[in-house]
Amino acid sequence: MPVLDFLRLNPTDSIVILTGAGISQESGLDTFRCAGGIWSKVDLEDVATPRGFARNPDLVHRFYNDRRRGLLDPAIQPNAAHAALAALERGWRGSVTLVTQNIDDLHERAGSAGPIHMHGELLKAVCQRCHAVSDCRDDLSVHDLCLSCGRKGGLRPDVVWFGEMPYHMDRIQAALEDCDLFLSIGTSGHVYPAAGFVAEAGANGAVTVELNLDPSEGVSRFDRAIQGPATALVPALVAELLAL
Numbered sequence: 001m002p003v004l005d006f007l008r009l010n011p012t013d014s015i016v017i018l019t020g021a022g023i024s025q026e027s028g029l030d031t032f033r034c035a036g037g038i039w040s041k042v043d044l045e046d047v048a049t050p051r052g053f054a055r056n057p058d059l060v061h062r063f064y065n066d067r068r069r070g071l072l073d074p075a076i077q078p079n080a081a082h083a084a085l086a087a088l089e090r091g092w093r094g095s096v097t098l099v100t101q102n103i104d105d106l107h108e109r110a111g112s113a114g115p116i117h118m119h120g121e122l123l124k125a126v127c128q129r130c131h132a133v134s135d136c137r138d139d140l141s142v143h144d145l146c147l148s149c150g151r152k153g154g155l156r157p158d159v160v161w162f163g164e165m166p167y168h169m170d171r172i173q174a175a176l177e178d179c180d181l182f183l184s185i186g187t188s189g190h191v192y193p194a195a196g197f198v199a200e201a202g203a204n205g206a207v208t209v210e211l212n213l214d215p216s217e218g219v220s221r222f223d224r225a226i227q228g229p230a231t232a233l234v235p236a237l238v239a240e241l242l243a244l
Contacts, residue, residue, distance in 0.1 A: 009180065009181055009207070009241070009244060010180075011092070011094065011241075011244045012093050012094040014095045014096075014097075014179045014180050014181075015088075015092065015097070015179060015181045015183065016097045016099065016175045016182050016183070016197075016201060017085060017096065017097070017098045017099065017182075017183045017185065018100070018183070018184045018185065019098070019100045019185045019186055020100075020185070020188060021102060021186060021187075021188070022213055023079075023081050023185050023230045024104055024186075025186070026079045026081065026230055026231050027077060027078060027082070028075060028076050029070070029106075042063065046059060046060075047060050047064075048159075048161045048162055049163055050161055050163060050164065051163075053156060057156075058141075058142065060156070061140050061142070064122065064140065064159070068157075069139075071105070071122055072137060076106075077106075077109070078106045078107070078109045078110035079106075079231050080231040080232075080234070081185065081230035081235065082106050082107055082109075082112070083111070084234045084237075084238040084239075085107065085110070085112060085238065086111035086112045087111075087238060088241060088242065089113060091242045092241065095175075095178075097116065097175040097179070098112055099115070099194075099197075100116065101118060101119050101191065101194050102119070103117065103119055103120055105123055116167075116168045116172060117167065118160070118166040118167050118168055118169070118172060118194065119159065119166060119167070120157070120158045120159040120167060121158055122159060123135060123136055124136055124157075124158035125157060125158055126157075126158040127148060127149060127151075127154045127155055128154040128156060129146060129149055129151050129154035130149035130151075130154075132146060132147070132148035140156070166193060166194075169193070172197070173200070176200045176201045176204065176206075177200075179201055179206045180206055180207065181207050181208075181209070182197065182201035182207070182208045184197070184198060184208070184211070184212070184222070185210075185211045185230055185233075185234060186212060186213070187210075187216055188217060189217035189219070190217055195217070195218055198210075198218060198221045202221065202223070207223050207224075208222045208224075209222060209223065209225070210224070211225075211228070211233045212225070212226075212227060213227065213229060213230070214227060215227065
């Protein structure tokens with residue numbers, strides 16, 4: 001059955017897409033909240049909070065260094081869902097705003113232009129002293145010097161931790177207020193403010209669609225929800241949109 005058989009959409013309408021860990025899981029990256037996910041193996045308070053970093057920066061650096069090396073493994077590549085979203089950006093006549101909760105760079109590698117990383121980026125570091133952001137593809141440690149201010153010990157992964165404000169919320173809110181179609185792909189529906197985007201988009205008149213392997217916690221808020229792998233559902237949906 002076509003994904004958009006119930007939807008009247010013009011090819012110049014605005015689309016906002018939210019992606020979560022489920023889309024990258026099919027490329028071989030671990031999710032956080034599913035059975036056997038990252039938070040079942042480590043305490044998030046230790047590695048994903050400002051308090052944890054202040055208490056044991058070496059532990060936090062080891063955790064993110066391992067994840068960075070995993071992301072840079074040649075076996076980890078964008079999948080068909082990433083590629084389809086990049087094709088939608090190129091082919092859709094209206095605006096397409098891609099917002100991701102993921103800290104990997106798979107959207108960029110697939111060809112997406114400037115996805116909004118609301119939770120930061122694993123391949124960047126930020127200095128807590130001068131707030132400069134720099135590319136980072138190697139291990140970080142407390143001994144590293146900031147290339148901008150020259151001070152030691154202030155570098156951390158440029159990742160939004162629990163208790164911190166997500167990035168680019170003004171841009172995201174503006175896009176949600178203006179969108180005609182809101183797509184949520186591979187998200188758990190547990191983490192706010194992203195879990196509330198569907199309600200905001202719907203309140204502004206957008207049609208809302210969830211594509212997920214399993215129903216999210218907020219599935220009842222969507223106009224339509226379809227279960228299945230992102231690598232199958234997303235290319236099919238994009239093909240329908242680009243045929244309008």
